[in-house]
Amino acid sequence: MNGMKILVVIPNYGMSSETLKEREKMLKSMTSMNTEFNVVCIDRGPETIEGYYDEVLAGPAILNKLKGADKIYDAVIIYCFSDPAVEAAREMLDIPVIGPGEASIYIAAMLGHKFSLITALEELIPKDVERVYKMGFGHRLASVRAVNIPVADIRKDLTKTVEKIMEVAKKAVEEDGAQVIILACLGFAGLGYEIQKRLGVPVVDPAVVAVKMAELMVDMKVTHSRKFYLRPRKKVRVDK
Amino acid sequence: MNGMKILVVIPNYGMSSETLKEREKMLKSMTSMNTEFNVVCIDRGPETIEGYYDEVLAGPAILNKLKGADKIYDAVIIYCFSDPAVEAAREMLDIPVIGPGEASIYIAAMLGHKFSLITALEELIPKDVERVYKMGFGHRLASVRAVNIPVADIRKDLTKTVEKIMEVAKKAVEEDGAQVIILACLGFAGLGYEIQKRLGVPVVDPAVVAVKMAELMVDMKVTHSRKFYLRPRKKVRVDK
Amino acid sequence: MNGMKILVVIPNYGMSSETLKEREKMLKSMTSMNTEFNVVCIDRGPETIEGYYDEVLAGPAILNKLKGADKIYDAVIIYCFSDPAVEAAREMLDIPVIGPGEASIYIAAMLGHKFSLITALEELIPKDVERVYKMGFGHRLASVRAVNIPVADIRKDLTKTVEKIMEVAKKAVEEDGAQVIILACLGFAGLGYEIQKRLGVPVVDPAVVAVKMAELMVDMKVTHSRKFYLRPRKKVRVDK
């Protein structure tokens, strides 16, 4: 079978083309299917997403990258655990749009009863807690714990990042009763399997989940419902 | 006492200055306090908000209008029932930011056990239902009903709009068990009291609620918690 | 505009007229509107409300003070965080009846995602927890903590009371993740703003909330729904 083509939009401003290529290579390594990835970042907006303010600023820039995507690609991944603009993108496009955060939480819920999220910064914990409650999974949440590394620095020293994740994930398992760990930042992409081997409980890697869920949706030939995600009505929309 | 000053941002592109003045006058008439309003609309984005796509496009344009608002104003109202960018605005500013949708639902919940929302278009109903559930008020929702007038046309013939609201609100009360009616579109601003008198159940007018809730917050000297709505971290944010 | 008139019933037996005058003055200072208050206490029942038993005993005495109130006043406040007889009062009267507990929880929910209650006595904590759950806000509750001062003694040494509140409120913020603090006893009335300044998170003062919410309801011209709060049917009711 010919592989699918997935467009991956990273809602971070100003990534180098080398870094984008590297992400492409990493995503390619995460699947045993014959899938092609095109990884792009946004042309305006914040360099990283850490809160509602950044999400809103990144929104139109994300949608801008998605124009006409359903003519060329089979699916879209918005490469951020907060899933910014995912619902808007679903209204805009006729192909599956994957939010790694949403997909990771659903997958974790199939692996155990209680899960913990590992996030970047201590101060983002309340936002993650609220998000899980709004999704209706509050009673499944063991805890949210933070490695306390700003998003922009997470991949600068991956060894240190892994050690920090191990430290807080262990606490989540031993003190909070987590049965499953979710890496709740795409900065942690690709680290899940190593941590899982060392930790002994399932670790949900949001990048892997996003890739596999995109493939699942495409292979199943399903897309989000147009009864909920409405095709935008024709109207004046100015984007200066 | 000197009056407060409230900045009102309408997330609609391209409103005339006459219309903005008219809204200002209407808001002024809604309070018995000595409050001043400055009503502005957005400089780019969609002409009305009907779905997630429009919300995302309007987001940065709303925030743009709010720059430095906490130096000049006592509170901000984002004048749309969907509350677009409200959380981001709270992160950005140190004064109360009122979402008319959120505030209306809380007020309705104090007036009875079950409420119904009256929205613009049939197709927006599922989105309103989801929103009420995410707020944790799903069990209080009697129904969402639509007048089936696009947002842009609601104020073109207010008599017709009132009659249509009466028609569906009656059904909400008689068939769905609504004890309170929420006008779930700012296009309905100012119509609440007339409908309440004719309908015989409390009608929550989102514009009135927004004005009064802003005044309440300012007079109580409280603002949203910085433990949840974080001050945005310093970083590169490009807005071309 | 002429001010509104609000009747405030304190469900405590045997308060001196000086104390009532003092409360009137305090409430007056809490608003920038031109509102008049009449503060009364009950003529029979318990001296303070600490549990269901006291609430039931105070009930008819509260209603007795409300007879004909809707002919004279614009709104009623039942001045106790447990909101005793609030629903019955709403059935009885055609003007807004404010329960400070209910209103405080709704206001807190608009200021952050998780809040804590500060109550009088350790042993009242389970009752407060249950109450928040019954209101549907269980998932928003960070904790309930107690100053361990009986209700009757809270205002005897306000400096000590403030220090005790500071002590437990800090723990609520730092250990329980509270983003907003609710002073969950009317004995704490008027202390909110000082604690907020020292604590750095929003503090909801139930007396201030009650005053402002009463004004909001009156100014909005809404009253509780008669589809839920039924006008009592005519029947024999003996009150010896």
Next chain:
Amino acid sequence: MNGMKILVVIPNYGMSSETLKEREKMLKSMTSMNTEFNVVCIDRGPETIEGYYDEVLAGPAILNKLKGADKIYDAVIIYCFSDPAVEAAREMLDIPVIGPGEASIYIAAMLGHKFSLITALEELIPKDVERVYKMGFGHRLASVRAVNIPVADIRKDLTKTVEKIMEVAKKAVEEDGAQVIILACLGFAGLGYEIQKRLGVPVVDPAVVAVKMAELMVDMKVTHSRKFYLRPRKKVRVDK
């Protein structure tokens, strides 16, 4: 074994001693244990309970009848589906206090997944719905339906009452998906078994439930927890 002694307080003012004797006889017939009943009514308050207003007025009169009951009786039943003053009575007494409403809902929940309540008056439906939600059984509620007979008239023509219950209970089963029927008014006491035989689904009779639950609690030697239902603190409580 010697029988237990149960005090039954009917929160209705002005019942004749014949009617009370008749209720005693009926309750006696509902158990196969050797239980004695003492049935009393209140000395002041409303003639029937139809809403919060009546509940509050009846409260202290109920508690008045319970003074010292734990010296003489093994358990107490407050004979009204709204369970007025049940929590206060539990604070006051060291023996089980049964609320027929609460107990009926728990029993129904063990007999099927969805149940309907049959209440007296159409206008009381919203209050019953709210109550079931507050108990945490909202998702188990198929519907509330009313026979539309005022509480005071329900036992005047029991044949008519039974026919009316049959009519609405059938609709609850066939149209609303009720798997279990709860007779949600003590006026319906003793009618459950006949209706169950004709209807073909389990019918929960609140008087039978109250009797059997009281016996169960006494026989199990458990009483409500003093960690939740606190013994009232010593204080001035005036009852003129």
Next chain:
Amino acid sequence: MNGMKILVVIPNYGMSSETLKEREKMLKSMTSMNTEFNVVCIDRGPETIEGYYDEVLAGPAILNKLKGADKIYDAVIIYCFSDPAVEAAREMLDIPVIGPGEASIYIAAMLGHKFSLITALEELIPKDVERVYKMGFGHRLASVRAVNIPVADIRKDLTKTVEKIMEVAKKAVEEDGAQVIILACLGFAGLGYEIQKRLGVPVVDPAVVAVKMAELMVDMKVTHSRKFYLRPRKKVRVDK
């Protein structure tokens, strides 16, 4: 009145007839009614139930013991806190089938707001937590704590078992806020009353609950709804 007859199936393989007789005697001592018990164990399956795997293996063996039970008995108790095969047994039989776990949780919920479960093994805690959530009582759960004795050893040294229960139950009350304790293993049968006396909060003994709930259902003449627990359709079912 003639006593009822209750069939008790213990889903443990290989119990001696002496042990079964002893259980019969113990159950007899738990009621003041004139009830007869027939206690049997399963003929195949696991020696104890510790997890889903054991539950599934025990299932058909339990149902096998129930064949024709509604011709001879008034009610059935499946003597295990996990309530294995209870729903299937209800489909099979026309008499009440009591699950001690389900019944204990409902009874506890009537005695206080928050309860804790005492279970056998630390590793079973997550399963108990999930179960309480699935029943809709997650918000009532203070904690689950374990005595860390395998089910098969619990009754080998009852003094030690009681001491271990006391130790963890105290922690549940003092550290977790439990107001009621549920002994969440039938191995603890008959120990509830002693622990309650020493602990000072209500202790729910699942064996006592099961006996009394069976009697309550029979005496009330109600059985589970056939609208939910369907009579099995005729079809090929091979049991080699």
Next chain:
Amino acid sequence: MNGMKILVVIPNYGMSSETLKEREKMLKSMTSMNTEFNVVCIDRGPETIEGYYDEVLAGPAILNKLKGADKIYDAVIIYCFSDPAVEAAREMLDIPVIGPGEASIYIAAMLGHKFSLITALEELIPKDVERVYKMGFGHRLASVRAVNIPVADIRKDLTKTVEKIMEVAKKAVEEDGAQVIILACLGFAGLGYEIQKRLGVPVVDPAVVAVKMAELMVDMKVTHSRKFYLRPRKKVRVDK
């Protein structure tokens, strides 16, 4: 890449080897990956699963077919929407065990806000409703509707079955507000895509979901958590 090997256990007694081969072929056609399927049915138990009774009877027979499966296969699918013995199988095995019901509901929840289930028989509706509530998705359920064909007859006339599904699925969308349709019986396997094309909303085919979810789990190298699904302790377990 070499394909994975998936063991599929159909919990129906007495299927012919031709039918099993046919299922194998159908499953093979549902994926674009290089996956091998081995489809087996149970050696004892009921011919179809329609209720709890059948589920319990099928349980040990399902587990019997899974012995040693984790030595040979990469994943297991228990081919029934009720997911019988799925949790027990997860305790038994170290490879992913897919329950098509669970997986379908999670996938549907990612495609829209409200979904409906199409089940076989009218009388099974209450059981499906309960199941969705227990999974925590009650607020996402638009309705359950039945084609009213016994499970054993569903595949006898697939054209008729498709027409019947179309008929009720249309009602679910138009009358109940379903945005996504779930085919809630494995008898409907392979019909999803055709119905989706005709209906215009996403249709979740449980067989396709099971296949793709198994592949996703294997490719992601995750298995259910041993902190929740415990490895069965060593003990006597007799299976005569």
